[in-house]
Amino acid sequence: xxxxxxxxxxxxxFGKDTESxxxxxxxxxxxxxALIHYGGGSAxxxxxxxxxxxxxxxxxxxxxxxxxxxxxxxxxxxxxGIGLCRREKIDFILAVGGGSVIDSAKAIAAGTVYxxxxxxxxxxxxxxxxxxxxxxxxxxxxxxxxxxxSVITKEEGxxxxxxxxxxxxxxxxxxxxxxxxxxxxxxxAAGITDIMAxxxxxxxxxxxxxxxxxxxxxxxxxxxIHEGPRVIANPNNYDARANIMWAGMMAHNNSCGxxxxxxxxxxxxxxxxxxxxxxxxxxxxxxxMPAVFAYVMEHDVxxxxxxxxxxxxxxxxxxxxxNTARAGIEALRSFLTSIGMPRNFAELGAREEDIPALVEAxxxxxxxxxxxxxxxxxxxxxxxxxxxxxx
Amino acid sequence: xxxxxxxxxxxxxFGKDTESxxxxxxxxxxxxxALIHYGGGSAxxxxxxxxxxxxxxxxxxxxxxxxxxxxxxxxxxxxxGIGLCRREKIDFILAVGGGSVIDSAKAIAAGTVYxxxxxxxxxxxxxxxxxxxxxxxxxxxxxxxxxxxSVITKEEGxxxxxxxxxxxxxxxxxxxxxxxxxxxxxxxAAGITDIMAxxxxxxxxxxxxxxxxxxxxxxxxxxxIHEGPRVIANPNNYDARANIMWAGMMAHNNSCGxxxxxxxxxxxxxxxxxxxxxxxxxxxxxxxMPAVFAYVMEHDVxxxxxxxxxxxxxxxxxxxxxNTARAGIEALRSFLTSIGMPRNFAELGAREEDIPALVEAxxxxxxxxxxxxxxxxxxxxxxxxxxxxxx
Numbered sequence: 001x002x003x004x005x006x007x008x009x010x011x012x013x014f015g016k017d018t019e020s021x022x023x024x025x026x027x028x029x030x031x032x033x034a035l036i037h038y039g040g041g042s043a044x045x046x047x048x049x050x051x052x053x054x055x056x057x058x059x060x061x062x063x064x065x066x067x068x069x070x071x072x073x074x075x076x077x078x079x080x081g082i083g084l085c086r087r088e089k090i091d092f093i094l095a096v097g098g099g100s101v102i103d104s105a106k107a108i109a110a111g112t113v114y115x116x117x118x119x120x121x122x123x124x125x126x127x128x129x130x131x132x133x134x135x136x137x138x139x140x141x142x143x144x145x146x147x148x149x150s151v152i153t154k155e156e157g158x159x160x161x162x163x164x165x166x167x168x169x170x171x172x173x174x175x176x177x178x179x180x181x182x183x184x185x186x187x188x189a190a191g192i193t194d195i196m197a198x199x200x201x202x203x204x205x206x207x208x209x210x211x212x213x214x215x216x217x218x219x220x221x222x223x224x225i226h227e228g229p230r231v232i233a234n235p236n237n238y239d240a241r242a243n244i245m246w247a248g249m250m251a252h253n254n255s256c257g258x259x260x261x262x263x264x265x266x267x268x269x270x271x272x273x274x275x276x277x278x279x280x281x282x283x284x285x286x287x288x289m290p291a292v293f294a295y296v297m298e299h300d301v302x303x304x305x306x307x308x309x310x311x312x313x314x315x316x317x318x319x320x321x322x323n324t325a326r327a328g329i330e331a332l333r334s335f336l337t338s339i340g341m342p343r344n345f346a347e348l349g350a351r352e353e354d355i356p357a358l359v360e361a362x363x364x365x366x367x368x369x370x371x372x373x374x375x376x377x378x379x380x381x382x383x384x385x386x387x388x389x390x391x
Numbered sequence: 392x393x394x395x396x397x398x399x400x401x402x403x404x405f406g407k408d409t410e411s412x413x414x415x416x417x418x419x420x421x422x423x424x425a426l427i428h429y430g431g432g433s434a435x436x437x438x439x440x441x442x443x444x445x446x447x448x449x450x451x452x453x454x455x456x457x458x459x460x461x462x463x464x465x466x467x468x469x470x471x472g473i474g475l476c477r478r479e480k481i482d483f484i485l486a487v488g489g490g491s492v493i494d495s496a497k498a499i500a501a502g503t504v505y506x507x508x509x510x511x512x513x514x515x516x517x518x519x520x521x522x523x524x525x526x527x528x529x530x531x532x533x534x535x536x537x538x539x540x541s542v543i544t545k546e547e548g549x550x551x552x553x554x555x556x557x558x559x560x561x562x563x564x565x566x567x568x569x570x571x572x573x574x575x576x577x578x579x580a581a582g583i584t585d586i587m588a589x590x591x592x593x594x595x596x597x598x599x600x601x602x603x604x605x606x607x608x609x610x611x612x613x614x615x616i617h618e619g620p621r622v623i624a625n626p627n628n629y630d631a632r633a634n635i636m637w638a639g640m641m642a643h644n645n646s647c648g649x650x651x652x653x654x655x656x657x658x659x660x661x662x663x664x665x666x667x668x669x670x671x672x673x674x675x676x677x678x679x680m681p682a683v684f685a686y687v688m689e690h691d692v693x694x695x696x697x698x699x700x701x702x703x704x705x706x707x708x709x710x711x712x713x714n715t716a717r718a719g720i721e722a723l724r725s726f727l728t729s730i731g732m733p734r735n736f737a738e739l740g741a742r743e744e745d746i747p748a749l750v751e752a753x754x755x756x757x758x759x760x761x762x763x764x765x766x767x768x769x770x771x772x773x774x775x776x777x778x779x780x781x782x
Contacts, residue, residue: 001568001633003406008399014650015394177392209630212614212638219610223603239600242392246649247603255646258637259405 001259008253011172022052023059029171031092034063037105038096073104075154081108095135099142106150106168127165135173140245141191143252145173160275177241189339190282192228195248197285202257204375216256221311223247263374266292272358286341290333291389345391355387392650399644402563413443414450420562422483425454428496429487464495466545472499486526490533497541497559518556526564531636532582534643536564551666568632580730581673583619586639588676593648595766607647612702614638654765657683663749677732681724682780736782746778
């Protein structure tokens with residue numbers, strides 16, 4: 001195991017009706033005037049924004065509203081939010097939504113207290129200061145409610161890039177599984193896929209002797225395999241939603257990823273797809289992961305065999321471990337298909353002829369030198385091969 | 392799943408040589424004058440205290456030393472520490488040791504800023520304020536490095552009681568697995584047993600539909616089953632020590648115990664043994680757990696069968712699930728014996744004739760009304776039966 005620091009100071013308030021505590025939590029964590037950041041009209045129509053604003057009013061915390069965050073959140077709205085926060089002297093950002101809203105809120109939080117262009121943070125500059133952020137989560141997927149990460153798409157060039165820093169870890173996150181019950185099956189399945197990807201990206205490691213984190217990752221994958229089909233069959237299954245929601249946080253606050261190298265090649269390869277086609281990130285991952293895993297399997301057959309046996313219940317083929325490894329990848333693919341995720345470029349809305357442009361953006365965008373690195377290093381030819389496997 | 396709040400703001404610094412960061416961390420978390428609290432002479436002789444004090448000196452943080460914490464830490468030293476902190480105007484408590492030292496440090500931290508008798512907190516009063524606490528952990532066992540809990544033995548009457556509060560959660564905890572390599576096999580095994588008990592106490596729940604926390608607990612138990620024998624066979628196995636150390640923290644910071652009722656009957660029944668005989672807490676648990684589990688198994692046979700199959704690899708007896716449940720308890724008992732833990736009162740140094748006194752202290756001590764409650768409620772007769780099963 002490698003040396004590490006693990007710091008997850010977010011206060012998680014979990015369960016039914018917990019959004020009514022938003023105002024008290026903003027106050028407890030030092031907010032005196034809040035920006036409430038949200039996405040489309042559904043949060044307004046469902047009454048959620050009304051319940052949150054009522055809670056702030058009850059606590060005497062003034063607020064300003066800024067909606068309009070889209071999936072794969074854009075830099076334009078971040079600039080708008082930064083201007084608004086400065087003009088209104090906002091000192092707390094409350095994100096009400098899923099990962100896109102939270103990521104946008106984190107970017108605004110960092111940008112508001114920074115003299116330069118906030119995109120600097122998405123080009124490698126560490127985030128050291130930010131306004132405090134709180135969240136009311138409505139989609140179990142991105143894990144942004146418990147992570148120091150944010151992903152934003154720059155509209156000039158449609159680059160999708162990430163930034164990170166403890167300063168943008170949420171001070172509190174309100175997780176009410178009932179709020180996710182209205183999510184359509186496709187978005188629910190995309191969220192499940194994203195959570196599983198966060199687990200696989202940590203599972204694919206070159207660090208030896210990491211039994212405890214291997215086992216924790218497997219535990220969360222087993223949870224998704226158990227609860228995923230139950231929630232697709234019955235969107236109102238509160239308990240299945242609750243188990244998925246806590247697994248989604250645990251999958252990405254890094255408690256099960258510490259002390260080990262991680263992969264993230266699948267995320268990087270997918271980011272170009274959702275940036276170009278504006279598809280759901282989880283849907284893109286469903287197409288990407290099986291291709292990437294099959295392409296890199298030879299790098300460590302036993303790791304994939306271990307996942308196959310422990311997670312997917314495959315029988316170990318001791319004479320031919322590669323058969324077991326392959327069976328595990330096929331089991332993942334079948335599972336994702338069974339919950340309604342796309343299998344290939346066509347179902348995702350991607351085009352084979354765009355592959356050169358995808359590879360160019362992936363391997364040359366934002367300062368990259370012709371390759372991406374993770375579990376293995378993939379050059380432009382590798383990435384093109386992987387995209388072609390998805391066709 | 393039940394509603395819950397989860398808050399674990401401790402900064403964990405994990406790995407080789409990390410004790411050299413103690414001074415910087417005390418400063419980062421606001422300490423300007425520290426009490427260094429430790430146990431016996433081994434921390435001095437090994438040079439650990441010297442490395443920690445050098446780190447504080449380098450950062451210009453003055454300190455006062457208070458050693459002498461014994462296993463099953465006593466109230467007497469807590470009173471002494473409180474007096475010392477007040478006289479010396481200490482504003483940070485740095486515990487260097489295992490769970491006993493950390494628990495004693497937490498009691499001093501809460502008692503120093505409280506006008507009354509610190510024992511009030513161990514009689515049910517919530518802890519709301521305390522000096523900040525940091526830890527340098529030397530034994531993987533109690534989980535106190537990441538928990539809001541403290542257990543102290545009151546010398547008048549030898550009552551062992553717990554207190555809890557977010558204010559005594561460590562601000563930081565330094566976990567260097569190499570520091571645990573000098574621990575004798577018996578103490579190592581007792582630590583492993585304590586960690587497994589923290590997991591079983593959470594596993595035994597009456598809450599339905601808690602797959603995610605079931606799976607996480609099973610993951611950590613599987614880790615202990617894999618790493619325990621490796622570290623007993625080779626005490627210098629750094630990686631096995633590292634996996635156990637992180638599992639020990641995760642087992643008790645409650646990330647895998649949220650949203651479910653918990654048991655803690657085994658801990659309560661054991662506490663009277665270690666209070667009376669001053670045996671290692673983990674050794675007491677090794678004798679206690681199998682007896683308690685066998686006694687309460689009928690309350691939920693399927694829960695014990697699930698543990699047997701998922702954790703111990705037993706074959707499910709679908710016609711007679713109670714056989715599987717029993718096989719899992721026997722597998723736990725065999726495992727604990729295999730790592731050198733005692734099996735009965737005689738090996739623990741306990742005496743059958745003390746059972747009435749043990750039951751009296753357990754069920755009538757400190758305001759209890761003749762029973763203890765957890766997974767099941769156990770009255771005095773039940774507790775006497777369980778103690779007799781251990782003979």
